Amino acid sequence: METKKSIRQIIRKQRKELDPIIWQSQTAEICRKTCELDVFREATDIYCYIDFGGEVGTRPLMLEAWKLGKTVWVPKVHGETMDFYEITSFDELKPGAYGILEPDAGIPASADDGLMIMPGVAFDTNRNRVGYGGGYYDRYLKSHPQLHTLALAFDMQVLFEVPAEEQDIKPQLLVTETNIYQEG
Numbered sequence: 619m620e621t622k623k624s625i626r627q628i629i630r631k632q633r634k635e636l637d638p639i640i641w642q643s644q645t646a647e648i649c650r651k652t653c654e655l656d657v658f659r660e661a662t663d664i665y666c667y668i669d670f671g672g673e674v675g676t677r678p679l680m681l682e683a684w685k686l687g688k689t690v691w692v693p694k695v696h697g698e699t700m701d702f703y704e705i706t707s708f709d710e711l712k713p714g715a716y717g718i719l720e721p722d723a724g725i726p727a728s729a730d731d732g733l734m735i736m737p738g739v740a741f742d743t744n745r746n747r748v749g750y751g752g753g754y755y756d757r758y759l760k761s762h763p764q765l766h767t768l769a770l771a772f773d774m775q776v777l778f779e780v781p782a783e784e785q786d787i788k789p790q791l792l793v794t795e796t797n798i799y800q801e802g
């Protein structure tokens with residue numbers, strides 16, 4: 619098996635090279651499928667990353683969530699931790715840690731209910747996840763275990779097998795443009 623480090627290098631490079639038109643259409647398809655799921659429709663609170671570096675786009679999902687009257691929370695990194703803050707428009711974001719768009723700090727989400735939409739660099743068909751290596755999502759989900767979890771990825775990010783460690787938290791669902799991976 620490849621190491622997490624080599625997987626990060628290879629997949630991040632390939633993902634950045636994805637044609638923008640394909641990125642757009644696959645993002646639209648992944649968001650459309652996600653919005654149809656019960657776990658999305660039933661959530662009143664959506665915790666959603668702001669895509670960067672070629673990650674699956676999340677703007678269509680956020681627009682749909684606002685349209686349905688849901689509360690949308692997005693991450694802001696503080697050193698080794700991350701918290702989520704409510705935004706009501708994309709205009710409230712500005713470049714923060716690692717150049718990722720972030721909200722201003724306000725009142726952090728208690729995150730005791732709702733759906734976490736997770737990014738990732740690579741996954742396998744058992745939903746094991748490799749992220750950028752900060753451990754932010756593993757730590758956040760460990761302290762907010764009630765959240766439902768769903769990750770978004772392009773098919774090219776789903777490998778046969780990726781390394782998983784004890785503390786890694788895998789999403790309950792993984793949605794790609796052609797598949798939905800879940801337990802069982």
Ligand SMILES: Nc1nc2c(c(=O)[nH]1)N(C=O)[C@@H](CNc1ccc(C(=O)N[C@@H](CCC(=O)O)C(=O)O)cc1)CN2
Nearest residue numbers: 667668669670693695700716718737749750752754755
């Ligand atoms: N869209 C999005 N937002 C997110 C995450 C994510 O994976 N995706 N995160 C999920 O954790 C957190 C940010 N974590 C990150 C960790 C490392 C790098 C990164 O690019 N590291 C560089 C080294 C940069 C440096 O040290 O200055 C690298 O690996 O090349 C980016 C984000 C919170 N927000």
Ligand SMILES: Nc1ncnc2c1ncn2[C@@H]1O[C@H](COP(=O)(O)OP(=O)(O)OP(=O)(O)O)[C@@H](O)[C@H]1O
Nearest residue numbers: 747748749750751752753754755756757760785786
């Ligand atoms: N629950 C936790 N408590 C403390 N440290 C943790 C926890 N989970 C992960 N870590 C630490 O975070 C670091 C990165 O972990 P890992 O390689 O799994 O990150 P990742 O899942 O790729 O990143 P991210 O979640 O930010 O996308 C490791 O050094 C790991 O020990």
